[in-house]
Amino acid sequence: MNLPPNGAENAVAAELAVVRPALSASYAAALDGARAAVLTRLWRALAFEPLPWIVGRERSAEGLTVLSAGGGRLEGPAPDPYATTEYVGEVLLDGRPYRQAGALVRALGVPHGEGFAAELDGSTASLALSRAGRAGSAGPGPEHPARTLWEWEQRVVDGHPYHPNCRSRPGFSVAEELAYAPEHAPVVELGLVSVRAGEALVTGEWPAELRDAGRILVPVHPWQAEHVLKHERVRPGFAAHPLMALRTLAPADGGPHVKTALSARLTSSVRDISVYSVEVAAALSAFVQGLTERLDGRLHITRTLGAATAHSPDLAAVLREQPEAYADASAGERVIPVAALAAFPPARSAAWQAEFARLALSVCLRVLELGVALEAHGQNLLVVVSATGRPLRLVYRDLADIRISPARLRAHGVPVPPLSGRLVTDDVSVLRRKLFGSLLAGALGAVTGSAEAFAGAFAEAASLPPTADTQALLTRPLPTKALTLMRLSPGVPGDQWAELPNPLIGG
Structure with missing residues (x-):
C-alpha cells in the first residue's frame, strides 16, 4: 500500500501547526476524504480521456479495468462520469492498492507524470485544508443561511467538480490560502x-x-x-x-x-x-x-x-x-452561482433539476443558434430563483472566453461586432464544444451529481426546438475538456477533449 501522508500533506500540516494550530485536527480528519475526492476525479479521467498511454478499457459488472502501454493493469469501480462525491476509495495497479492520486500517477510512470503527481498531492492537501477551514468556520452553512452572493460563492469548498487539480494552488502558502481563498471566508x-x-x-x-x-x-x-x-x-x-x-x-x-x-x-x-x-x-x-x-x-x-x-x-x-442587479430583492429573489447549488436545498430535487435544465438548455442553445457559444460552467452561470426557490432566469458573467460566429450572426440578422482574435470562429465543432462541454458535461452534470440523476434532467433536451445543434446534442457523445490529458501535455497549446456517455443515446 502507498504510504500516507505524502510530502505535500506533511508540509501543509507543519505550516498549519504554526499559523493556525486550531485547524490541525480538522485537517488531519479531512485528509482521507480529500484523497478519495481527488482520486475519484482522476479515475474519471482514466476511464474516459484519450490518454495516449492507455491501450484498452474493459468494462464489467464488477467495474472497470484500464490497460496501460507499459503493461500495467488498473482496476477500479464502474466509473460515473457525472459523480460529484468521492466514491473511489482505492484503485488497484497490478493488484496493489493506491489511495492517493499522486502516488498512483508516479507508479504508472507516464510522461510528464512527476509534475502532475506533485500537483495532485498539492490539490489533495489543499482540499483537506479547505474542508477543515469550512468545518471550523462560522460562515455560511446549513445553520447560517447565505444572505449575499459572496456568501453563496464561499460555500463552494471543493473547487472544480471534475478536475483532479480541483484545489491545486501552487505558489500559495498555507497562510496565503487562509488569507485569500474564498472557502476560508477572509x-x-x-x-x-x-x-x-x-x-x-x-x-x-x-x-x-x-x-x-x-x-x-x-x-x-x-x-x-x-x-x-x-x-x-x-x-x-x-x-x-x-x-x-x-x-x-x-x-x-x-x-x-x-x-x-x-x-x-x-x-x-x-x-x-x-x-x-x-x-x-x-x-x-x-x-x-x-x-x-x-x-x-x-x-x-x-x-x-x-x-x-x-x-x-x-x-x-x-x-x-454585480449579478445581484438582476434579482428583485423586494420580491424575495436571489441569485445563486450554479456551482453553489449543492448548498441550495430545493436544487436537490429531481423536479427542480428538470426545470433548471429546461431553462438553461433552452436559453443557451438559443444563444448558440444566434451565434454565441457561452462558457456556461458553474462559475460563470448563475440562476435567479424566486422567493419559493423556483429557477426564473439566468445571469452570465465573464465574457473573456466565449466564442462568436460571424456567419451565424449574419444568418439571423445580428450585426457582427468589431472583434477579431481567438473569440471569433465559425467552426461548428469549436462552438458546440464550448457550450456543451461547459453547460452539459460541467454545470448540469455537477448540479445533478450522478449519471442517473443527470439522465433524468437531461431528458428535457428531447423537447427542445429541433435545430442542428439540438440534434447534435441528442445524438452524439457529450464533449468535455480532457483536463488530465491537458496537464500531461505541456507542449500542446489549447484545449483537448474527451467524450462522455450521452444519457439519451446510452453512450
Whole structure:
C-alpha cells in the first residue's frame, strides 16, 4: 500500500501547526476524504480521456479495468462520469492498492507524470485544508443561511467538480490560502497601483474614485503585489470579499466586482488578464448585452463597466456589474452561482433539476443558434430563483472566453461586432464544444451529481426546438475538456477533449 501522508500533506500540516494550530485536527480528519475526492476525479479521467498511454478499457459488472502501454493493469469501480462525491476509495495497479492520486500517477510512470503527481498531492492537501477551514468556520452553512452572493460563492469548498487539480494552488502558502481563498471566508485588502493615463490602456468607463490627477489606479491582489510586483508602487486600496474565482472580489462597501490579475496557476491555467481581453472588453460587453435582448428577459449578462491595463497581463483589472442587479430583492429573489447549488436545498430535487435544465438548455442553445457559444460552467452561470426557490432566469458573467460566429450572426440578422482574435470562429465543432462541454458535461452534470440523476434532467433536451445543434446534442457523445490529458501535455497549446456517455443515446 502507498504510504500516507505524502510530502505535500506533511508540509501543509507543519505550516498549519504554526499559523493556525486550531485547524490541525480538522485537517488531519479531512485528509482521507480529500484523497478519495481527488482520486475519484482522476479515475474519471482514466476511464474516459484519450490518454495516449492507455491501450484498452474493459468494462464489467464488477467495474472497470484500464490497460496501460507499459503493461500495467488498473482496476477500479464502474466509473460515473457525472459523480460529484468521492466514491473511489482505492484503485488497484497490478493488484496493489493506491489511495492517493499522486502516488498512483508516479507508479504508472507516464510522461510528464512527476509534475502532475506533485500537483495532485498539492490539490489533495489543499482540499483537506479547505474542508477543515469550512468545518471550523462560522460562515455560511446549513445553520447560517447565505444572505449575499459572496456568501453563496464561499460555500463552494471543493473547487472544480471534475478536475483532479480541483484545489491545486501552487505558489500559495498555507497562510496565503487562509488569507485569500474564498472557502476560508477572509476579507482581502486590495492594493492600488498608480499608472500614468498615457501609459495605460482603458476601455469602458473607469470610475473617478480610481483616478488620481491624470493617473489610473489599478486594483491589485495582495498575492500579486507580493510575489509579482514585489510591492513596488502599491498603495493601500479597499477591502473585498473573494468570490469562488479567488482573483475576483466583491468590495466590502458594495459596487462593481473587481477581477484582478493574479499570475498564479490555479487548477490548470495561469490567471492573468491579457491585454487583448482589456482591448475588447467594452465592445464585447455591449455586443452580448444587445444580443440578450432577444431572449425575452431569460438571460442577463453582468456588463463590463471598465477595464484597464498597464500594457501587461501582470498589471490589469476589470470592473464588472454585480449579478445581484438582476434579482428583485423586494420580491424575495436571489441569485445563486450554479456551482453553489449543492448548498441550495430545493436544487436537490429531481423536479427542480428538470426545470433548471429546461431553462438553461433552452436559453443557451438559443444563444448558440444566434451565434454565441457561452462558457456556461458553474462559475460563470448563475440562476435567479424566486422567493419559493423556483429557477426564473439566468445571469452570465465573464465574457473573456466565449466564442462568436460571424456567419451565424449574419444568418439571423445580428450585426457582427468589431472583434477579431481567438473569440471569433465559425467552426461548428469549436462552438458546440464550448457550450456543451461547459453547460452539459460541467454545470448540469455537477448540479445533478450522478449519471442517473443527470439522465433524468437531461431528458428535457428531447423537447427542445429541433435545430442542428439540438440534434447534435441528442445524438452524439457529450464533449468535455480532457483536463488530465491537458496537464500531461505541456507542449500542446489549447484545449483537448474527451467524450462522455450521452444519457439519451446510452453512450
